[in-house]
Amino acid sequence: MNKYLGIAIIIAIVAVAAIHGGGIFPFIDTMALIVVLGIGIGHALGAKDGESKITRFGDGSIRGGWLGLLMGLVLIAGTDGAAQMDFAMLMPAMAVALLTPFYGYFFKVISMQLD
Secondary structure (H helix, E strand, C coil): CHHHHHHHHHHHHHHHHHHHCCCCHHHCCHHHHHHHHHHHHHHHHCCCCCCCHHHHHHHHHHHHHHHHHHHHHHHHHCCHHHHCCCHHHHHHHHHHHHHHHHHHHHHHHHHHHHC
């Protein structure tokens, strides 16, 4: 029971912090979520006998978050806006790229509670 209360507290604190920081919508990006969840699930499916799939999912989520960030940076660096140092284009794209490590660590914290 305590672990579910802990999860609820973690989610509530993150949500309230996001709302007070300017709203929940800047923290939502479907493609970033798909990248992190996909890599996390794939990593969990590779669990060997005796390994926890939940722990593997959390570890894979962190790795997926960093891979997503690197992919986002490559995509940003390959645009004309980056060559021209157009910060009006770069900063929103960078914000989306930074969501993947955020998601990865968020899922890792949740998986630590479940394990």
